[in-house]
Amino acid sequence: MDELGVEAHGVTRSFGAVQALRGLELTVPYGQVTALVGPNGAGKTTLMLILATLLAPDTGQVRIAGYDLSTHPEQVRSSLGWMPDTFGVYDQLKVHEYLEFFADAYRLPRDEKGRRVRALLSLVRLEETAVRPVHALSRGQKQRLGLARALIHKPRVLLLDEPASGLDPRSRIELRDLLRSLAADGVAVLVSSHILSELEEIADRVAMVDHGRSAGEHRMTDLTSAGPAGLGGARWRIRALDPSGLVESLRVRPGFGLVSDLSGGAEVGPLTEEQAAGLLAELVAEGVRVVAYGPVGSALESAYLAMTESRR
Ligand SMILES: Nc1ncnc2c1ncn2[C@@H]1O[C@H](COP(=O)(O)OP(=O)(O)OP(=O)(O)O)[C@@H](O)[C@H]1O
Numbered sequence: 001m002d003e004l005g006v007e008a009h010g011v012t013r014s015f016g017a018v019q020a021l022r023g024l025e026l027t028v029p030y031g032q033v034t035a036l037v038g039p040n041g042a043g044k045t046t047l048m049l050i051l052a053t054l055l056a057p058d059t060g061q062v063r064i065a066g067y068d069l070s071t072h073p074e075q076v077r078s079s080l081g082w083m084p085d086t087f088g089v090y091d092q093l094k095v096h097e098y099l100e101f102f103a104d105a106y107r108l109p110r111d112e113k114g115r116r117v118r119a120l121l122s123l124v125r126l127e128e129t130a131v132r133p134v135h136a137l138s139r140g141q142k143q144r145l146g147l148a149r150a151l152i153h154k155p156r157v158l159l160l161d162e163p164a165s166g167l168d169p170r171s172r173i174e175l176r177d178l179l180r181s182l183a184a185d186g187v188a189v190l191v192s193s194h195i196l197s198e199l200e201e202i203a204d205r206v207a208m209v210d211h212g213r214s215a216g217e218h219r220m221t222d223l224t225s226a227g228p229a230g231l232g233g234a235r236w237r238i239r240a241l242d243p244s245g246l247v248e249s250l251r252v253r254p255g256f257g258l259v260s261d262l263s264g265g266a267e268v269g270p271l272t273e274e275q276a277a278g279l280l281a282e283l284v285a286e287g288v289r290v291v292a293y294g295p296v297g298s299a300l301e302s303a304y305l306a307m308t309e310s311r312r
Pocket of ligand 1: 015019020038039040041042043045046047084305
């Protein structure tokens, strides 16, 4: 069986003079959640629309669930679920009718349809809104309905564009758990978001995009442990009883990248956890009286900042 839910090579797409995608590469394996990150205008939505068969690429090859997008669009559509960042049409329908409509569009057998719709309404906690019109739902409820719609035909590949933007904290946690369990069931999940701390909890891998090109794919574990050169680790904040002594000790270690003097301490990095542990042991051995020591932000944030900085 094909190991990749999504495989994109050399994808380009222009809008007039704007080159939104300039030879993009992407892989999304089954059984994992891949985060798609990049600055505003990097081309993420354009790529998502292409993967969802809603926009044609100018050039390049895309395979979804093993099917070539240009030659087998029907099979591609039946293999993928798509949750856009804005809610679609048909908002005069009642919530259950809305899901039944999409169940019919995907040709779910009659006897399965009712069961599937009820199961999905329960999964996204919308049972109580089943007979309300879609337009009367709150933004977060609409988003949850959008997710149920994307899952109606049990897709093997799931694409989500900013899925958590309107969700309350409980719904975000539920979304995270749901995406993890779908991945555990073998689904290839691609999720685009700007909320890096959230992605770090959900994702197994990250695919970075900048100026319409790939800027690297990494396993999340590589970002926190000793990762590829220049990527591993976060910044670390250190406080000591004698801050100037601390800064002195750090200055004689150019490899540890003193970021800044702070009142009461300093920030260094990026450091992997291994490097951070080594540095702490050395400082303590030298007699620096450390009172606080911890990472600032996330490893994904640091990797993202390093990527955007180097490409400015
Ligand atoms: N329909 C369109 N017509 C003209 N230009 C477009 C169109 N869609 C996208 N673009 C341009 O293509 C580039 C990539 O846009 P895209 O929406 O894919 O970026 P993005 O990474 O999703 O950004 P954001 O993080 O802000 O959502 C931008 O320069 C954008 O202005």
